[in-house]
Amino acid sequence: MTPDSGFLFTFFNAEVARQYWPVIATGALVTVGVGVAVVITGTLLGLLLAIVRSLGLRALALPIIAFADIMRSLPPLVVLIVLYFGLPALGLPLSAFAVTWLSLSLVLAAYAEESIWAGISAVPPGQLEAARSTGLRWPQAMRLVVLPQALRRALPPLTNRVISITKNTALGSVVALNEILNNAQGASSHAGNPTPLMMAAGAYLVVFLPLVVFSRWLEQRWQQR
Amino acid sequence: MDSLIQNFFNLEIYAQVFPHLLNGLWTTIWLAALVIPLGAAAGLALALGLTQSRRRWVRWSLIGYIDFFRAFPPLVLLILVYFGGPFLGLELGKVAAVALAFVLNNASYYAEVFRAGLEGVAKGQMEAARSTGLTRAQAIRHVVIPQAVRNVLPDLVGNSIEIVKLTSIASVVAMPELLRAARDAQSLVYNPSPVMLAAFMYLALLWPLTRWLGRLEHRRVRR
Numbered sequence: 001m002t003p004d005s006g007f008l009f010t011f012f013n014a015e016v017a018r019q020y021w022p023v024i025a026t027g028a029l030v031t032v033g034v035g036v037a038v039v040i041t042g043t044l045l046g047l048l049l050a051i052v053r054s055l056g057l058r059a060l061a062l063p064i065i066a067f068a069d070i071m072r073s074l075p076p077l078v079v080l081i082v083l084y085f086g087l088p089a090l091g092l093p094l095s096a097f098a099v100t101w102l103s104l105s106l107v108l109a110a111y112a113e114e115s116i117w118a119g120i121s122a123v124p125p126g127q128l129e130a131a132r133s134t135g136l137r138w139p140q141a142m143r144l145v146v147l148p149q150a151l152r153r154a155l156p157p158l159t160n161r162v163i164s165i166t167k168n169t170a171l172g173s174v175v176a177l178n179e180i181l182n183n184a185q186g187a188s189s190h191a192g193n194p195t196p197l198m199m200a201a202g203a204y205l206v207v208f209l210p211l212v213v214f215s216r217w218l219e220q221r222w223q224q225r
Numbered sequence: 226m227d228s229l230i231q232n233f234f235n236l237e238i239y240a241q242v243f244p245h246l247l248n249g250l251w252t253t254i255w256l257a258a259l260v261i262p263l264g265a266a267a268g269l270a271l272a273l274g275l276t277q278s279r280r281r282w283v284r285w286s287l288i289g290y291i292d293f294f295r296a297f298p299p300l301v302l303l304i305l306v307y308f309g310g311p312f313l314g315l316e317l318g319k320v321a322a323v324a325l326a327f328v329l330n331n332a333s334y335y336a337e338v339f340r341a342g343l344e345g346v347a348k349g350q351m352e353a354a355r356s357t358g359l360t361r362a363q364a365i366r367h368v369v370i371p372q373a374v375r376n377v378l379p380d381l382v383g384n385s386i387e388i389v390k391l392t393s394i395a396s397v398v399a400m401p402e403l404l405r406a407a408r409d410a411q412s413l414v415y416n417p418s419p420v421m422l423a424a425f426m427y428l429a430l431l432w433p434l435t436r437w438l439g440r441l442e443h444r445r446v447r448r
Contacts (some may be wrong), residue, residue, distance in 0.1 A: 028275035073431035075393035078404060078424050085417035118442070163295070164387075170298035174397060181301055183325050194309045198385075200302060208296035216292070 005214075016195040021186040024199045027183035032207060034100055034179065035166040041105040043158070043167070046112025050150075051142065053113070054120045059143065071110030076168050084175045100172035102166055111161045119150030142184045156222050159215040167208060181203060242410040242419045249406025250426050256320075256402055257389045260327045264446065265381070266313055268330060269336020270383070276343045284342075287336075290339040294333040300394045302326045307398045323395045331375065338380040344371035379441040384435050390427075403427065 053064045071079070087094055094102065123146050131141035143163040173182035184200030276286045294302070302325040310317050318327065347368050353365035374381070396405035407423035 011309070014435060036432070043435040068430065069432060069435055073390075073435045074424055075376050075390035075404070075427060077393045077396070078420070078427055081404070081408070081420055081423075084422055085420060086233060089228055089417065091228075115427070160347075167296075168300075171394070172301070181298070181304065185304065188308070194305075194312050197305055201297070201305060204298055204301055205293070206294055209292065212292045212296045216288075220436045 009098045011194055011198050013193055013195040016191045017194050017199060020191065020196045021199065023187050024180060024203055025194060026212060027178060027180035027200070028176040028207065030097070030177065031169050031179040031203075032170045034104070034172065034177070035157045035207075038108055038153045038166060038169070040164055041101070042108025043112045043162070045105060045109035047116055049109060049113040050116035050120060051118055054142070054146075068110040068113050071107050072114070076104065076107050076165070077171050077174065079107060080171055080175060096177035099175060100169065100177050104168055104171075107168075108162065108165045111165070112158060115154040115158045115161065116150060119152075119154035120146060121140050122153055123149045129160075144154060152222075156219045158213070160217055163208065163211050163215060166211075167204075170204075232417055233421045235416060238414050238416055238418040239422050242407075242414065242422065244401060245410055246406050246419065246423055246426060249401060249403035249423070250430070252406075253389070253392050253402040253437050254399070254430075255394045256323065256395065256400070257385075259291075260324055260331065260392070261385050262390050263324065263328045264331035265335050265385075267332035268337075269339050271332060271336035272343055273340030273365070291333040291336050294330055295337075297330070299326065299330045299391060300397065302330055303394060303398060317398055319398060323398065323400055327388065327391060327395075329389075332383070334384050334387070335381070338377050338384055339373065341380070342375075342377035343369065344373045345376045379438060380439050381447055382434070382441060384430060386438060389431060389434075393427075 049064050049067070054060045055061075080100065083094075083103050084096075084099045087099065126140050127149070128146055131145040132138065136144065169177075169179055170180050171182045172179050175183065176182060180200045183197040187196035189192055231258045271287055272292065275291075276283055278284055278287075303323065304393060306317070306329075307319075307322045310322060350368055350372065351364055354368040355361065359367065392402055393404040396408060397403050399405060401409075402421050404420075407419040410419035411417055
């Protein structure tokens with residue numbers, strides 16, 4: 001086997017890696033940036049929707065249920081593409097970063113709302129009534145008594161969801177967001193060598209493997225109680 | 226408002242591209258029908274190894290495999306298999322590459338679901354089954370697995386819905402499923418209406434399943 005056709009030369013080419021690692025590293029920063037932004041806005045929006053739904057007003061609950069159902073039924077890539085091509089038609093041309101952020105936040109919000117709402121409905125109604133009877137107002141009772149219990153229940157399913165949705169930042173490559181995968185594909189075709197793709201794979205593992213291990217730990221700890 | 230209708234809800238375009246998108250929908254459905262059983266079977270095998278093996282190194286390497294693929298974005302995996310394969314002299318067809326990437330990815334998710342189900346079956350069930358004279362393999366097959374599946378049915382359904390949605394990323398490697406069909410139509414008519422129509426078709430396919438899943442989960446909470 002000549003060095004030119006070797007497996008290492010093709011997939012783990014040190015020369016190519018040296019040349020392109022800054023591109024992958026920049027991509028990793030964008031991936032982490034979008035990911036963190038999505039987690040924050042997605043879970044906060046989901047929390048807000050779950051609280052509003054628990055007010056028990058049909059006029060508010062029905063649109064929230066419809067939103068959650070639709071966002072959970074559509075593939076995230078479809079949401080992304082519809083918004084990417086749709087928003088400019090509404091006079092709202094957003095950057096690839098903003099569209100990826102918005103789409104994944106909406107998807108995460110739908111799942112977060114469902115998990116948190118399931119947590120809220122699993123708290124016996126007597127808890128809220130008892131809290132109200134001590135003189136707490138509804139928002140206080142919700143915040144101090146119901147939500148802490150609901151969130152503890154919602155945490156393990158929510159963590160898994162957060163991981164699988166932040167992994168979807170790779171979908172941003174479809175609308176040319178300069179995250180890890182997009183940069184690696186560009187570098188790969190520029191170099192005529194798949195080494196940048198292997199580096200991208202490594203970068204994803206560095207970012208997400210600790211999260212997966214953390215979620216496993218969290219789930220086990222949660223079960224032991 | 227006109228621009229909105231023109232760009233999203235253009236009925237003329239809907240009518241024009243509908244047959245093409247319907248073909249895409251069929252591809253989506255059979256692709257899911259191919260990948261779901263394969264992923265579930267591989268996941269069950271992983272979960273059985275994880276819960277039944279007495280060797281620590283077997284369990285740890287299975288956990289390693291599962292976590293590796295849970296940390297890996299499916300799109301990245303698909304692109305590695307599809308574009309990296311030829312460099313290895315591995316000329317997989319489109320369908321084979323997509324199926325391989327999806328099964329590798331989803332076996333891990335199914336494995337986690339089955340593991341939870343298997344762990345939820347009381348130990349006494351196995352012991353009682355063995356005491357009636359069943360071998361270990363028979364006891365697993367006829368007593369443990371059916372109960373495990375019932376325990377986690379909602380999660381199995383949920384995971385399968387996720388896979389149907391996941392097939393949309395096959396559009397990136399030009400697999401002619403629903404989203405790809407819509408994107409092709411979009412570039413042909415130069416209007417994003419086909420993508421919106423595809424979204425409606427995904428909803429028609431998946432909203433009933435999502436509702437059904439909600440009912441399954443609700444029933445489990447009450448039990």
